[in-house]
Amino acid sequence: MKTEQLAKIFKALGHPTRIKIVEHIIQINTCVCGEIVNIFPFSQSTISQHLKILKESGIVCGEVEGPKTYFCVDKAVLEQFREYIKNL
Amino acid sequence: MKTEQLAKIFKALGHPTRIKIVEHIIQINTCVCGEIVNIFPFSQSTISQHLKILKESGIVCGEVEGPKTYFCVDKAVLEQFREYIKNL
């Protein structure tokens, strides 16, 4: 895994809200933006922006289904990430 | 490990140079600022700032010895961090 991509993932997780979002997505496997908006005290646009950052880092992926987008954690990327930390 | 501290560590590692600095410190166990300055194409003040951020996150600790500061990775914190990622 290249340093640049690692940095992107680290950076994406470098915000408390985004950490909690990822933890939540892992717990319930998959979820839509609106569900997260209901949990956190931030606006819809802010949450959408956080999800975008997570998606761009590669740790989360989103699947458009109708008007909704289902987000889930990319298990392959997470595993690569885990492996890096383990060998650090 | 609290979300806030995790975010600080993630954020500290969210920069390619700081990732490489940490990798380097782990490899050679301990090192001083000047040594890192010689490796990277950045000024002394920039490297010092990066080291400060790493130190403030808790993942790195520095020991002042005369005019030099010896930096090393806090193994306990790294282990806690590893454990978090593992259980994610």
Place this chain on the structure above:
DNA sequence: TTGGTTTATCGTTCATTGACGATAAACGAT
């Protein structure tokens, strides 16, 4: 086809970051 739901994007604002040079502070050696 109109209306409601869901999400993404745009534009704005203020705060933070990353880089630099200059300078100060701490120390060892002469």
Place this chain on the structure above:
DNA sequence: ATCGTTTATCGTCAATGAACGATAAACCAA
């Protein structure tokens, strides 16, 4: 006591980040 070495901090500047409201886009249902 002064000089060279090493590091930290200050001030600056441009770029990026985090939050928001408003709006657009995509879709389903009536």
